[in-house]
Amino acid sequence: MSLLSVRDLTVKFSNRGQSVTALNGISFDIARGERVGVVGESGAGKSITGFAMMNLLSRPGYIDGGQVLFEGKDVLKMSAREQRSLRGNRMAMIFQDPMVTLNPVLTIGQQMVETLRAHRKLSHEEARQIATVKLKEVYIPSPEARLDQYPHELSGGMRQRIVIAMALLLDPQLIIADEPTTALDVTIQADIMELLLEMCRSNMVGLMLITHDLGVVSQVTERTLVMYAGRIIEAGKTRSIINDPQHPYTQGLINALPQQTPPGSRLKQIPGSMPSLNAMPSGCPFHPRCPLANDLCRTTMPKVVQYADVEVACHEVQRLQSDLTSEAAQ
Template sequence: MSLLSVRDLTVKFAMRSETVTALDQISFDLGKGERLGIVGESGAGKSITGFSLMNLLSRPGYIDKGKILFGGEDIVQLSEARMRNIRGNRMAMIFQDPMVTLNPVLTIGQQMVETLMAHRKLSRVEAEHISVLKLREVYIPSPEERMGQYPHELSGGMRQRIIIAIALLLDPELIIADEPTTALDVTIQADIMELLLELCQSNKVGLILITHDLGVVSQMTERTLVMYAGRIIEAGPTREIINDPQHPYTQGLINALPQQTLPGHRLKQIPGNMPSLTAIPQGCPFNPRCEYATDVCRRVLPETVHFGQVEVACHEVSRLHGSANEEQSA
C-alpha cells in the first residue's frame, strides 16, 4: 500500500465575481521512503498541492472534490483535531522562509521542546535531550548553546537546518518541502539539499520536494510531476523525464537551464507567461506558448496517455504514440 495516494484532487478559490480552479483533478502516489519532485513555474499549483496535502488551505480556497489517502485514511474528511494529530506527528512541512516559520520571540529550544511536549508524553528534560540530538543530527555546531538563542541570532542556513530538525523531531513518515532553499545563498543551497537527502534516506522518510529547479529535482528525487496551470502534464521516473522529456513544456523548462546554453549566448526561455486562473485558455492550457500547437490543442483538453514509463498530457505525444502502436500492430 502507498504511503500517500491522491485521487482526482480538485481545489477551487471562491473569488468575489467567480470561482476559479487552482488544482484540476490531480492524481499521484507516493511509496514509503520514496522521494517525489513537483516542478513548474510560479502559479502552476505546486504550493497549493503541498498545502492541500497538509489540509492547510484557508478560505477562499477549499478542496472541492477528490481524496488524499494518507496511510489509508482520507485526510480530506478528518476533523481539525484529528488532523492536528497527524501534522507534525506523521507528516511535516518545510516552508520557504525560516524567519516566517520560526517564532521570533521564542528561543530555538522553547520552540522545539513545546513541539515535542504537544505530541508526546515527555518531561521537559527528556524533550530538551531529544531536541539537542536532532540539532546535532543536522550538523548544528554547539547545539546546547543554540537552544538558548533566538532565530534572529542565527544565519539563514542555520535557521533552515533548525527547521529541518523541527520537521524531523517527531519522526514523521512524510516531509513536504516547499522551495526549502529559496531564501538562501547558492553556496548554502547545495549543503541544505544534501542534508535533507541524507536525513530522508537514513530515516526512510518519504519526501515531496516542491521546486522550480529541475537541476535540484534531478539530484534529489526518484519520480517527478511536472505541473502547469493546476494540472499534472507529465509524470514518471525523474531520470526518464530529465533525459527524454515528452511534453513541450517540460522540454522548455530543461532548455531554459543555464547549463543548456553555451557561454556568451542568451539564455533560452519559454515565451509568454503562466496563465491567470481567471483566464485559462481553452483546450491545452499550454497551447498559447507552444510551438507545436495545432487546432486540436486549441479546442480539446488532452487526456493523459502512457508513453514508455512516463504519463503525459499532450495531443502531439498522443498522435506519435498512436502512430507507433499502429506500426507495431502492422
C-alpha cells in the same frame, strides 16, 4: 499500499462571487521512503498541492473535491483533533522562509520542546534532550547553546537547518518541502539539500520536494511530477523526464537551464507566461505558448496517456503513439 495517495484533488478560490480552479483533478502516489519532485513555474499549483495535502488551505481557497489518503485514511475527512495529531507528527512540512516558520519571540528550545510535548508525553528536560540530539543530526554547532537563542541571532542557513530538525523531531513518515532553499546562498543551498537527502535516506522518510529547480530535482528525487496551470502534465522517473522529456512544456523547462546554452549565448526561454486562474485558455492550457499546438490543442483538453517511461497529457504525444501503434500493426 502507498504511503500517500492523492486522487482527483481539486482546489478552488472564491473571487468576487465566482470561483477559479487552482488544482484541477490531480492524482499521484508517494511510496514509503520515496523522494518525489514537483516542478513547474510560479503559479503552476505546486505549493497549493502541498498545503491541500496537509489540509492547511484557508479562505478564499477551499478543497472542492478528491481525496488525500495517508496510510489509507482520508486526511480531508479527519476531525480537527485527528489532523492536529497527523501534522508535524506523521506528516511534516518545511516552508520556504525559515523566518516565517520560526516564532521570533520564542527561543529555538522553547519551540522545539513545545512541539515535542504537544505530541508526546515527555518532561521538559526529556524534550530538550531530544531537541539537542536533533540539532546535532543536522550539524548545528554547539546545539545546547543554540536552544537558548532566538531565530534572529542565527544565520539563514542555520535557521533552515533548525527548521529541518523540527520537521524531523517526531520521526514523520512524510516530509513536504516547499522550496526549502529559496532564501539561501547557492553554497548553502547545496548543503541543505544534501542534508535533507541524507535525513530521508537514513530514516526512510518519504519526501515531496516542491521546487522550480530541475537541477536540484535531478540530484535528489527518484520520481518527478511536472505541473502546469493546476494540472500534472507529465510524471515518471526523474531520470526519464530529465533525459527524455515528452511534453513540450517539460522540454522547454529543461532547454531553459543555463547549462543547456553555450557560453556567451542568450539563455533560452519559453515564450509567454503562465495563464491567470480567471483567464484560463480553452483546450490544453499550454497551447498559447506551445510550438506544436494545433486546432485540437486549442479546443480539447488532452488525456493522460502512458508513453515511453512516463505519463503525459499532450495531443502531439498521443498522435506519435498512435502512429507507432499503426506502424507496428503493419
